[in-house]
Amino acid sequence: MSAQTKVLMYATGVCPYCVRAEQLLRRKGVTEIEKIRVDMDPQQRAFMMERTGRRTVPQIFIGETHVGGCDDLYALEHEGRLDALLAGQ
Numbered sequence: 001m002s003a004q005t006k007v008l009m010y011a012t013g014v015c016p017y018c019v020r021a022e023q024l025l026r027r028k029g030v031t032e033i034e035k036i037r038v039d040m041d042p043q044q045r046a047f048m049m050e051r052t053g054r055r056t057v058p059q060i061f062i063g064e065t066h067v068g069g070c071d072d073l074y075a076l077e078h079e080g081r082l083d084a085l086l087a088g089q
Contacts, residue, residue, distance in 0.1 A: 010059040012039035017070035
């Protein structure tokens with residue numbers, strides 16, 4: 001895998017779903033995850049809600065693609081589509 005697609009995750013400090021999502025991404029070889037802590041910055045939560053239409057965390061973006069939450073990420077993996085997304089395809 002060459003250049004890695006950017007991964008951004010809106011998260012909180014005590015979110016078990018955020019931890020599970022990050023574990024899957026790490027297993028997939030993702031070394032860098034830009035985390036935005038919405039529990040520390042209410043403006044970021046408002047921006048996340050405006051950007052995604054959702055209020056729960058995590059909200060995950062791979063490149064420009066809004067994947068959704070932890071269950072959505074695992075569903076992509078189950079469907080065999082996560083690797084291509086991470087590879088920027």
